[in-house]
Amino acid sequence: MLIRKLILTLVVLLVSIAAFAAVRYRKTSHLIPDAPVAIASSDQWHIRGALSEACTCNVPCSCNFGEGPSPHSYCHVVYSYDIREGHFKGTRLDGLRFGAIEGSKGKGIYLDVRANAEQRSALEALARKVLNVNGDRAGHNQLLGIKWVQIKQEYDDRHDLLDLGGAGSFRTSYIMGKDKTKPVVVLNNTEWAIAAAIKGKTEYFKINDTYGNKESAQGTNSNHGDFDYDENSQISELSCSSSCDSNMKLGSDKHRMANSRK
Numbered sequence: 001m002l003i004r005k006l007i008l009t010l011v012v013l014l015v016s017i018a019a020f021a022a023v024r025y026r027k028t029s030h031l032i033p034d035a036p037v038a039i040a041s042s043d044q045w046h047i048r049g050a051l052s053e054a055c056t057c058n059v060p061c062s063c064n065f066g067e068g069p070s071p072h073s074y075c076h077v078v079y080s081y082d083i084r085e086g087h088f089k090g091t092r093l094d095g096l097r098f099g100a101i102e103g104s105k106g107k108g109i110y111l112d113v114r115a116n117a118e119q120r121s122a123l124e125a126l127a128r129k130v131l132n133v134n135g136d137r138a139g140h141n142q143l144l145g146i147k148w149v150q151i152k153q154e155y156d157d158r159h160d161l162l163d164l165g166g167a168g169s170f171r172t173s174y175i176m177g178k179d180k181t182k183p184v185v186v187l188n189n190t191e192w193a194i195a196a197a198i199k200g201k202t203e204y205f206k207i208n209d210t211y212g213n214k215e216s217a218q219g220t221n222s223n224h225g226d227f228d229y230d231e232n233s234q235i236s237e238l239s240c241s242s243s244c245d246s247n248m249k250l251g252s253d254k255h256r257m258a259n260s261r262k
Contacts, residue, residue, distance in 0.1 A: 045126060046230040047086030047093065051194055052153050052162045053079035054170040054202050054222035061221035064189040064197070076103045076215050078168035078207060080110075081130070081227065082153045091122035097151040098127040101168040103213030106142030109133070110164040113148040120148070130229065144211040157183075160200055160224045167209035172200035172222040186223075193233075194225030 055061055055077040062070045069075040080099030087093060096112040096119065109131060115123050124146065132139040149165025163169040174183035184199045200222035207215040 042231075043089055043125070043129070044231055045086070045088040045129070047081070047083045047088075047126065047130075048228040049082045049084040049086070049226070050153075050155060050224065051079060051081055051192065051227050052155060052160050052222075052224055053077060053192065054160075054162070054172055054200075054205050055220060056205065056215060056217055057221045059175070059201050059219070059221045060186070060199055061223075064186065064191050064221075064223070066190040074104065076207065076213070077101070078162060078164065078170055078205070080151055080153045080162050080164065082155075088122040088126045091118055093119060093123055093126065096123055097153055098123060098130075099151060099153075099162070099164055100131060100138070101164060101207055101209055101213060102141055103207055103209070103211075103215065105212045106144045107131075107138040108144040108167065108209055108211055108213070109138065109146045110149050110151060110167065111146065112151050113165075114150075115148075144209075155224060160198075160222060168207045168213075170205040170222065171203045172224075173203060174198055174200045174224070189223070192223055192225070193229070194223070194227050197223040197225045200224060 055063075055075050056072055057063060057069050057075050058071055061075065062068065063075050078099070078101050080097050082097050083093050083095065085094050093115075096115055098109070098111050100110065101108050109127055111120070111123055111127060127133075127146075133143060136143050147165070147167075149167070150163075151165065152161065152163040154161045158174055160172045160174070161170070176182070177184050186197045186199060187195065189197050202218055202220045202222055205215065205217045205220050207213050
């Protein structure tokens with residue numbers, strides 16, 4: 001009888017351990033594994049597609065014109081790159097996306113959960129290059145983590161919508177020009193590496209990630225435009241948030257200008 005009780009207790013314990021492990025796996029299955037992704041400066045890659053971005057600044061975002069943020073002392077941002085066509089070291093990445101949320105706690109990177117096993121390592125390596133990841137830093141930001149999520153990025157000739165797995169989202173309406181048929185476009189802005197930025201105003205802008213970044217706003221700035229990057233692009237800091245945050249040591253009256261980029 002005692003042996004039977006001991007066996008039953010052991011079985012219950014093993015079942016509990018297995019259930020706990022399953023729950024832990026489900027909670028962390030979207031996280032990047034601990035094993036590092038091999039990245040080399042000689043890697044050949046090329047991507048082209050569309051950037052969707054919105055931030056906490058007024059319209060137009062003064063950071064895009066070489067000034068500090070307004071009306072706040074910071075510029076927090078949500079953005080994504082929709083890869084219409086591209087590869088990383090020969091692995092096709094057509095139709096996949098990657099993006100980031102930059103807030104007061106730092107930068108979280110989000111990768112497209114639709115990627116298959118081969119594409120995952122390529123997409124992560126690509127994102128690390130484009131988003132300037134070096135150790136625990138992503139550009140001027142603290143790297144908070146990398147997660148695989150469902151990325152919804154939709155755009156047309158009037159609107160732009162983005163949702164990074166519920167952690168950050170926005171919807172914008174483009175600002176139409178005087179003729180009311182074409183949107184306002186800014187050429188050669190000082191921050192985002194897109195030649196022509198369609199200006200928009202957010203209908204809503206939200207950040208609520210697992211790292212403690214939180215924002216809720218509307219009527220703020222957005223940019224949308226095509227990108228074309230490869231291994232020869234001089235990519236430094238492709239976002240607005242980390243280069244124009246007045247909390248940086250440069251002070252509120254300074255603006256960290258980005259290096260030249262393609």
